[in-house]
Amino acid sequence: MSIVTLESPYTTLPALIAAHAQESADHPALIEGDQRMTYRELSAEADRVAAALQRDGLQASDAIAICAANSINYAVLFVGALRAGVTVAPLAPSSTPESLLGMLADSAAKLFFADVSTLNAIDAIRERLGMPLLSLDNSGAERHYNDWLAADGAKPSPVDITPEMTFNVIYSSGTTGEPKGIVQSHGMRWSHIQRGLTMGYGPDCRTLMSTPLYSNTTLVSFLPTIGLGGTVVIMAKFDAERYLKLAEANRITHSMLVPVQYQRIMARPDFDSYDLSSYIMKFSTSAPFHAELKADVLKRWPGGLVEFYGMTEGGGSCALAAHTYPDKLHTVGLPMEGHDMRVIDEDGVELPRGEIGEVVGHSPAMMAGYLNKPQKTAEAEWYDSTGKRFIRTGDVGRFDEEGFLTLMDRRKDMIISGGFNIYPSDLEAELRKHPDLQDVTVVGVASTSWGETPVAYIVPFAGRTVEAEQVKAWFNERVGKTQRLTRVIITDELPRSAIGKVLKRELRDQFLAEFGVLA
Numbered sequence: 001m002s003i004v005t006l007e008s009p010y011t012t013l014p015a016l017i018a019a020h021a022q023e024s025a026d027h028p029a030l031i032e033g034d035q036r037m038t039y040r041e042l043s044a045e046a047d048r049v050a051a052a053l054q055r056d057g058l059q060a061s062d063a064i065a066i067c068a069a070n071s072i073n074y075a076v077l078f079v080g081a082l083r084a085g086v087t088v089a090p091l092a093p094s095s096t097p098e099s100l101l102g103m104l105a106d107s108a109a110k111l112f113f114a115d116v117s118t119l120n121a122i123d124a125i126r127e128r129l130g131m132p133l134l135s136l137d138n139s140g141a142e143r144h145y146n147d148w149l150a151a152d153g154a155k156p157s158p159v160d161i162t163p164e165m166t167f168n169v170i171y172s173s174g175t176t177g178e179p180k181g182i183v184q185s186h187g188m189r190w191s192h193i194q195r196g197l198t199m200g201y202g203p204d205c206r207t208l209m210s211t212p213l214y215s216n217t218t219l220v221s222f223l224p225t226i227g228l229g230g231t232v233v234i235m236a237k238f239d240a241e242r243y244l245k246l247a248e249a250n251r252i253t254h255s256m257l258v259p260v261q262y263q264r265i266m267a268r269p270d271f272d273s274y275d276l277s278s279y280i281m282k283f284s285t286s287a288p289f290h291a292e293l294k295a296d297v298l299k300r301w302p303g304g305l306v307e308f309y310g311m312t313e314g315g316g317s318c319a320l321a322a323h324t325y326p327d328k329l330h331t332v333g334l335p336m337e338g339h340d341m342r343v344i345d346e347d348g349v350e351l352p353r354g355e356i357g358e359v360v361g362h363s364p365a366m367m368a369g370y371l372n373k374p375q376k377t378a379e380a381e382w383y384d385s386t387g388k389r390f391i392r393t394g395d396v397g398r399f400d401e402e403g404f405l406t407l408m409d410r411r412k413d414m415i416i417s418g419g420f421n422i423y424p425s426d427l428e429a430e431l432r433k434h435p436d437l438q439d440v441t442v443v444g445v446a447s448t449s450w451g452e453t454p455v456a457y458i459v460p461f462a463g464r465t466v467e468a469e470q471v472k473a474w475f476n477e478r479v480g481k482t483q484r485l486t487r488v489i490i491t492d493e494l495p496r497s498a499i500g501k502v503l504k505r506e507l508r509d510q511f512l513a514e515f516g517v518l519a
Contacts, residue, residue, distance in 0.1 A: 049080020316361015
């Protein structure tokens with residue numbers, strides 16, 4: 001990629017890929033199993049997608065929706081839609097059929113692309129879609145992706161893509177209510193690609209993508225890789241052993257993983273037998289990354305480790321270069337360059353360092369707003385005394401004297417028991433010290449005496465037997481009276497989203513259904 005293009009004030013991803021197709025045509029862009037696609041092929045296939053969309057009457061700023069597992073077809077469709085100026089709404093395959101209908105309507109998608117797994121899941125609602133349905137993996141639908149594509153060599157009409165135009169709409173998980181469409185612009189994504197230059201992305205990088213493409217977690221790694229001419233190795237579904245084999249065979253240099261993936265990889269007894277010496281940088285985001293696990297990754301996995309803290313909505317972000325600050329592993333790092341992050345109280349008054357409050361942030365990369373939800377957008381915003389716009393994170397934290405941010409919990413997960421604020425993360429950190437527990441989480445459940453009271457869900461290591469009452473007694477001896485657990489529940493697995501977040505709302509609902517309100 002020519003330095004002139006990279007230093008431009010603004011360049012689109014489709015333009016970058018077209019440049020790679022000219023300058024490094026035979027360099028691999030995408031790898032999935034035995035299938036390889038060069039930049040020449042990626043750009044040509046993106047042209048076919050863009051031409052097909054224009055043939056079907058889609059205009060710039062119209063939208064398509066995609067609901068499927070990771071694949072080369074998915075990546076090509078995404079890039080091709082952008083080349084036509086079309087907005088992409090990537091949807092989670094784990095969504096319920098009714099939730100999918102709501103997101104499709106909200107995004108105003110003109111076409112819906114799905115793979116066979118999604119097609120089977122939505123069979124009962126196909127007649128209610130209200131838009132053409134295409135099979136991305138060429139099975140299970142009346143119209144297949146390969147047949148839909150424009151002819152080989154087809155070229156779309158040029159589209160002027162401005163920074164303000166919508167790149168994608170990413171929907172919140174919906175685990176805390178109705179999914180909200182987060183609108184992100186081409187200008188915002190360009191800033192993410194430029195940031196990749198500081199993280200070692202470039203033509204020689206090889207990124208192993210094992211998180212889903214509908215997630216911003218994935219896109220902040222996928223987009224700099226192909227935007228800067230590197231190679232993406234695609235996993236349709238994460239598996240720790242498969243990940244390690246692919247990493248070794250492909251001499252992977254970069255990877256974005258969520259904490260639970262690191263946990264499963266590091267727990268493998270054969271981890272140290274794999275040659276991972278090619279790694280330059282590993283990243284993590286989307287869920288709490290515990291200090292002990294970070295330390296283990298630093299000790300046994302070559303290359304740097306950077307944890308990002310931020311929101312899909314944008315606003316301020318922090319980064320912890322764990323390899324540079326090994327004494328700050330309990331934090332999520334420092335605000336990134338150009339990012340302004342602060343802490344406010346419940347009345348919106350800014351707090352000084354050391355005090356606990358809600359984290360808010362401002363940066364060049366912020367959502368335009370929630371699609372079709374101006375009131376929700378307004379609720380997510382905070383303005384300082386100068387009128388500067390910030391995005392509320394909903395997270396509770398504090399900055400130390402050196403400017404590093406320590407997170408306590410999500411505001412909605414904080415437990416208020418008998419008038420005291422209890423942070424589940426503090427309780428979880430203590431629970432993890434129990435030698436027989438592999439995974440833990442703490443939620444607040446309704447109590448007639450206290451308003452809320454903490455309950456722990458625990459997952460023992462395989463082959464180890466624990467008693468709930470013994471764990472409860474062990475824990476309650478180690479903490480203050482207000483932090484004591486009311487109940488401990490043993491389970492085989494904690495419910496998690498596709499990007500590793502513990503679904504605490506599900507656990508609260510499950511507890512209420514099984515046990516009701518506690519005394």
